[in-house]
Amino acid sequence: MGGIAEATSKLRDKRIRRRGIDWIKLTYWPLWLALIFLTVVRAGGFKQVDFLYQTWHGISVSCLGSALLALIIVAIVVALTLIVGRRAFCHSLCWISPFMIIGTWIRERLRLPGLRLRAAPEKCVSCGACTSACPMSLDVQETMVAPNKMTKRECVLCATCVDACPTEAITIHFEAARPRRISEDRRNTRLQHRADGEDSRED
């Protein structure tokens, strides 16, 4: 679906500015999970898992009904991209996206190794190329590079911003979680409080 959305965005490459669309997929996701659960229960549980079920020549179509359903989904992806903007389906209706969001959240909480973007804000010349190029319409420069917070819920780690950046202010690495960063401001505030405490004791 991402490939179809990407190809369609060549016809109409519009950034999505309203972020409310991101919440649609999260609101109906529990219903989607409940339907899968009910189907499994009605079928009497899992008997086997066949990842290539009725796949012929690389296409999984078990009957005419499922072929029509696949075509309808493709039409929705194309229509949303043309009407709303880049990757509108990924933002609003993708049922895989919540799994990725939860996976990233768990990875960050458990501080597991993984693919991560890294920023060097001092190298940024504020050209905006990363923001313009991001297929997920994220404001990469303002909300990621400048505050040096490169983990974003909607980021799909496609590395387009890495390729777009002329100064290598954004890089991508497979790495372990870094030690929690204490921001410069907080560190200065702590040092100031400590110094103030020492001063008052001397008085």
Ligand code: SF4
């Ligand atoms: S890797 Fe960069 S370009 Fe790709 S979605 Fe994330 S922020 Fe956007």
Ligand code: SF4
């Ligand atoms: S493309 Fe690179 S230099 Fe330009 S705004 Fe983004 S991070 Fe900064």
